[in-house]
Amino acid sequence: MKNDLIILPSAQPSFFKSMGSDIINTKTSSNEPVIESEVITNNQEITSVKKSEKKEYQILVKNVNVFYSEFQALKDINMEVSPKSITAFIGPSGCGKSTFLRTLNRMNDYIDSFKIKGDIFINGKNIYNEKIILEQLRKDVGMVFQKPNPFPKSILENAIYGLRIQGIKDKSFLAERAEDSLKQVGLWDEVKDNLKKSALALSGGQQQRLCIARTLAVEPEIILMDEPTSALDPISTGRIEELIFELKKNYTIVIVTHNMQQASRISDNTAFFYLGELVEQGKTNDIFTNPKYKRTENYITGRFG
Amino acid sequence: MNKIRINRLKDKGFSVLGMVSTLFGLILLGVLFGDIIIEGVQRINWDFLTNLPSRKPEKSGIFTAMMGSVWILLLTTIISFPIGVAAAVYLEEYATKGRLSRILEINISNLAGVPSIIYGLLGLEVFARLMGLGPSVLAGSLTLSLLILPIIIVATRESIKAVPSSIRDASFALGASKWQTTYFQVLPASFGGILTGVILALSRAVGEAAPLIVVGALAYVPFAPKTPMDEFSVMPIQIFNWISRPQHGFIVNASAAIIVLLVITFAMNGVAMYLRSRWQKRIKW
Numbered sequence: 001m002k003n004d005l006i007i008l009p010s011a012q013p014s015f016f017k018s019m020g021s022d023i024i025n026t027k028t029s030s031n032e033p034v035i036e037s038e039v040i041t042n043n044q045e046i047t048s049v050k051k052s053e054k055k056e057y058q059i060l061v062k063n064v065n066v067f068y069s070e071f072q073a074l075k076d077i078n079m080e081v082s083p084k085s086i087t088a089f090i091g092p093s094g095c096g097k098s099t100f101l102r103t104l105n106r107m108n109d110y111i112d113s114f115k116i117k118g119d120i121f122i123n124g125k126n127i128y129n130e131k132i133i134l135e136q137l138r139k140d141v142g143m144v145f146q147k148p149n150p151f152p153k154s155i156l157e158n159a160i161y162g163l164r165i166q167g168i169k170d171k172s173f174l175a176e177r178a179e180d181s182l183k184q185v186g187l188w189d190e191v192k193d194n195l196k197k198s199a200l201a202l203s204g205g206q207q208q209r210l211c212i213a214r215t216l217a218v219e220p221e222i223i224l225m226d227e228p229t230s231a232l233d234p235i236s237t238g239r240i241e242e243l244i245f246e247l248k249k250n251y252t253i254v255i256v257t258h259n260m261q262q263a264s265r266i267s268d269n270t271a272f273f274y275l276g277e278l279v280e281q282g283k284t285n286d287i288f289t290n291p292k293y294k295r296t297e298n299y300i301t302g303r304f305g
Numbered sequence: 306m307n308k309i310r311i312n313r314l315k316d317k318g319f320s321v322l323g324m325v326s327t328l329f330g331l332i333l334l335g336v337l338f339g340d341i342i343i344e345g346v347q348r349i350n351w352d353f354l355t356n357l358p359s360r361k362p363e364k365s366g367i368f369t370a371m372m373g374s375v376w377i378l379l380l381t382t383i384i385s386f387p388i389g390v391a392a393a394v395y396l397e398e399y400a401t402k403g404r405l406s407r408i409l410e411i412n413i414s415n416l417a418g419v420p421s422i423i424y425g426l427l428g429l430e431v432f433a434r435l436m437g438l439g440p441s442v443l444a445g446s447l448t449l450s451l452l453i454l455p456i457i458i459v460a461t462r463e464s465i466k467a468v469p470s471s472i473r474d475a476s477f478a479l480g481a482s483k484w485q486t487t488y489f490q491v492l493p494a495s496f497g498g499i500l501t502g503v504i505l506a507l508s509r510a511v512g513e514a515a516p517l518i519v520v521g522a523l524a525y526v527p528f529a530p531k532t533p534m535d536e537f538s539v540m541p542i543q544i545f546n547w548i549s550r551p552q553h554g555f556i557v558n559a560s561a562a563i564i565v566l567l568v569i570t571f572a573m574n575g576v577a578m579y580l581r582s583r584w585q586k587r588i589k590w
Contacts, residue, residue, distance in 0.1 A: 105478065110473075110477070138477060138480040143478035145474060149472060149474065152472075162479035162480060165480065165485045165489065166480070211475070214475075218479060218480060
């Protein structure tokens with residue numbers, strides 16, 4: 001993924017850059033003109049966003065630029081995500097959507113060459129502030145990955161790992177929470193007699209649901225999903241999609257997907273990324289039925305990417 | 306002859322050559338073993354294992370040397386295991402990958418190739434003299450720890466590297482700190498490999514004579530060491546000592562001691578292989 005990011009645009013940087021800035025300009029003038037253009041023209045006042053504006057959105061992204069050493073992976077991203085909604089990120093490989101997703105819980109911090117400019121507010125707090133405690137942020141903003149990655153431990157241990165590391169030792173509480181979260185993902189009936197079995201013995205779809213259960217067990221507010229079904233068969237994918245839809249009642253979900261149908265089926269809002277630019281965002285219905293930009297239309301209809 | 310037949314002949318030729326190369330070392334080793342076993346096996350009995358060294362070959366045993374080796378092995382493990390693993394974890398999980406870590410990396414690999422006698426001189430100067438430990442078990446163990454630390458660090462890093470980063474991601478994403486991720490996920494998943502590396506390093510340490518001779522492990526020590534500050538001898542030194550004597554009886558003793566030493570190293574390597582296979586079976590990504 002990271003490699004893709006670096007290889008793709010460096011092929012013709014200047015060409016793409018000029019193209020990119022065109023997109024941004026047209027976007028700000030036509031798409032959500034009032035708020036967006038204000039934010040962009042008042043660059044200096046970005047850090048002092050009004051309290052009310054910060055509170056309204058669960059996630060508020062202001063002029064985010066991301067660099068890997070010299071290479072700019074994300075260019076001037078602005079976005080708002082309302083509570084208890086599903087937002088889908090779409091775009092071709094290497095367009096920066098996964099990178100952007102991972103900036104939302106600061107998972108990119110472990111990449112030495114990673115640099116970010118701009119601000120991301122979650123529940124009104126700037127998460128790139130020095131005072132932010134990473135462990136607390138990750139507890140509030142959970143993440144599910146592309147390939148199911150259960151720990152090589154028992155199913156039960158997987159489900160309660162997030163609580164264990166918080167120092168919770170109360171056995172009955174842990175068991176209760178494990179049962180709750182496994183029930184939420186519909187895995188309980190399948191595994192309740194085998195909780196001590198290794199999680200690696202489960203099927204891919206079960207593993208991914210276990211990974212979601214493990215995330216739910218720490219009670220996050222936001223769940224980030226990085227192509228959670230791309231390694232699964234259609235039936236497992238269907239189950240996970242139903243589950244995501246179900247989870248919307250209680251959680252804010254941001255999902256990266258390569259599957260157009262998936263994005264249109266489950267998401268409320270869609271954002272289309274291309275070469276590090278956020279080309280277009282809006283209601284999923286609008287994006288899929290009436291995209292503003294040719295590039296979006298081409299991607300959605302499968303003419304490129 | 307056509308091309309295909311020439312190629313097939315080349316193929317055959319190489320397979321024969323390869324087999325000879327493979328067997329070359331093994332056959333020589335086999336001859337050596339046979340020779341030693343014929344010479345020494347009848348000398349191995351309970352008395353040989355429990356007797357103190359003596360001027361008469363038929364009365365001397367390897368008890369002091371064996372206990373010296375056991376002491377050295379224990380202390381070396383206690384010293385080198387935590388330091389080596391901690392260093393490897395730091396380099397692999399914590400240190401930012403920059404020029405400094407690359408320099409450290411290259412130097413550690415270089416250290417693994419430094420002749421053991423150099424470590425002996427270092428141990429003599431620093432541990433025996435500067436720190437005033439004298440020719441004690443502790444000074445010897447510290448010296449051998451230095452000798453095997455690079456091996457442990459390299460082996461540990463390799464097995465830490467083999468842990469997929471998706472496991473670290475999963476742990477971090479649930480709110481785990483770096484240390485929690487290392488302790489609960491990375492170390493357990495790589496422990497088989499780490500243990501294998503440590504045991505192989507230790508089985509090298511148990512066969513070392515040169516650095517310990519320099520540090521001052523005496524060839525003749527009348528009693529087994531009782532504290533880390535006691536003087537000591539180890540089996541390779543005892544073997545060297547016996548072999549350099551003129552009487553035939555001591556040559557027989559040396560052969561018998563070699564058998565014992567080989568059994569110990571083979572057993573250690575066997576344990577290492579067992580652990581590796583067991584851990585590999587338990588964890589499949």
